[in-house]
Amino acid sequence: MIRTPTLEFRIREKIRKSRRIVFLRSDFKALGDYDQIGRALRGLEARGRLARIGQGLYAKARPNRITGKTMLAAPGGFDQVSKEALSRLGVRWEPTGAERDYQSGSTQIPARVTVRVYGDFSRSIFYGNYRLMVEAVAA
Template sequence: MTTKERILSSIRRSKDSAFLRKDFDRFGEYRQVSRAISELVAEGVLLRVGYGTYVKTRPSSLSGKPVPADTLLNVTFEVMRKLGVKADVGRDAKALREGRSTQVPMLPVVNVGKARVSRKISYGEKTVVYEKSR
């Protein structure tokens, strides 16, 4: 099997929807893996949502183009878990969940506690915003 086929098989078998570049390092040398990932992105199997961050795709019901298989918030939580950062929903979403507010937050906000996160995760016009806990 080629490097690309091995990575594709791993993606299809995985229950995860988000992947970091280092998840594929075991399949070959850096350049081979990079080339295989680039080909999978071009084919629409993976979608790049940040530096070294990729997600599984599904066809859009409207246009048929590849879109992330999971929501941007769920992808962010999965990436943070893989990076070892404890993340939770933002203040506004937590207030909605606890019944202290009726306003639905429009921005995907993630509370990263006291961790320093500079990784930008975005798809299209939506970008995840990080907030620190007080």
């Protein structure tokens, strides 16, 4: 008897094979209907394979080797995940002055992930105690 793979398995495989770190819920709409995908994504989140970082936004996750708790799988942490999420959402953004200074050699490390966003952007991107701070710039 041949078993067909579950929706959760197909989503997990799609995530595993992808080079992306951030996924939109709409990335999986070809695999099933809205409610089924929601249940599968919640299941993957409960198992520590995904982390919800906003409404309809998910990031690859893995267990921390020391604590065993779920953490973001991106090498750049929340900073990388939040910026990739903005790009995936089609938002035009740029780093703030503090980050540009740090990248050009300043020893002052920016304490929070902050970006300048052009146009309207009202979504919230977060993970645990981390939250993306947004400076709005008139378009």
